[in-house]
Amino acid sequence: MNFRLTLPAGLTACTHAAMATEWVFHLGGHDPIYLRQAATEAFALIDQLEGNLSFYRESSDVTRLNRAARGTEVAVSPDTLGCLALAAEAARLTGGAFDAFTGRASVAAKGQEIPLSLHDVPSSSAGDQPGPVVRLQPELGSVYKLRAGPWLDLGALGKGYALDQVAALLAEWEITHGCLIAGGSSLRGLGGDGWSLEINEPRSVLPLHGKFCLGASGFQYQCGHIIDSRPNSAVQPAARALVLAPSAGLADALSTAAVLLNAAQLKQLTDHDPRIASLVYMPSGQSYRQGAPFA
Secondary structure, eight states: OOEEEEOOSSOEEEEEEETTEEEEEEEESSOHHHHHHHHHHHHHHHHHHHHHHOSSOTTSHHHHHHHOOTTOEEEOOHHHHHHHHHHHHHHHHTTTSSOSOOHHHHHHHHTOOOOGGGTTOOSOOTTOOSSOSEEEETTTTEEEEOOOSSOOOOHHHHHHHHHHHHHHHHHHTTOOEEEEEETTTEEEEEEOSOOEEEEETTEEEEEOOTTOEEEEEETTTOTTOOOOOSTTOOOOOOSEEEEEOSSHHHHHHHHHHHTTOOHHHHHHHHHHOTTOEEEEEOTTSOEEEESTTTO
């Protein structure tokens, strides 16, 4: 299953490289010079977020959390707290199918080198037990490390969260017509008409609301980035998943989890919030469709 977003005519395209991917903003409603000025400020915001949220930067909040010992309190940015709260919500909604603390397993599955900043971090420490890795302390602007071992890697959730923050910034510029795309798998509509999703298996064209938030996941995007950490889980992963959700960050998290959920669990997501919809393809070609516009 492949998809393509159909864009209205007359938009200005702005591109940027960050978070190991390409960002493309299709913006309208204003003079192109004005739109590019706004995009420049938005790209600076993405770079700032990457500095806090990156798994690979030694000075990031994520690395400092991964290096922290059990019982340590780590001061972090409001954005890091926001991402962790979103990750906890996604884990709750999916029964643990989404887990932001699979960084160690993900590095191994991708065959990547461990970041130098984490080479000396042990896989576990004495007294660690299964359970939550951190406790959020938003009133203190910090995170308390409950146990060591698992590594936080926000991955696509971080990209989706960045799209949500950029959308808020562009609204301050009174830009309300366009679409923000990160890596081709994280999309956030700003508003306007004329958006549609073309899917090729079977071919269909689905209209999208102007402020849609779409996450796509599957092994065509990146091998090894989907880790099932649930105990005693024995599921056949799906090949592809598309999820619409109220925010881009949640859409990205849920699309990752959707690859590991069965049809009944996917229906529970839609029943929980009618703004959530999913389209999941199994390797056999069978598909599960829940919620509008997919079903």
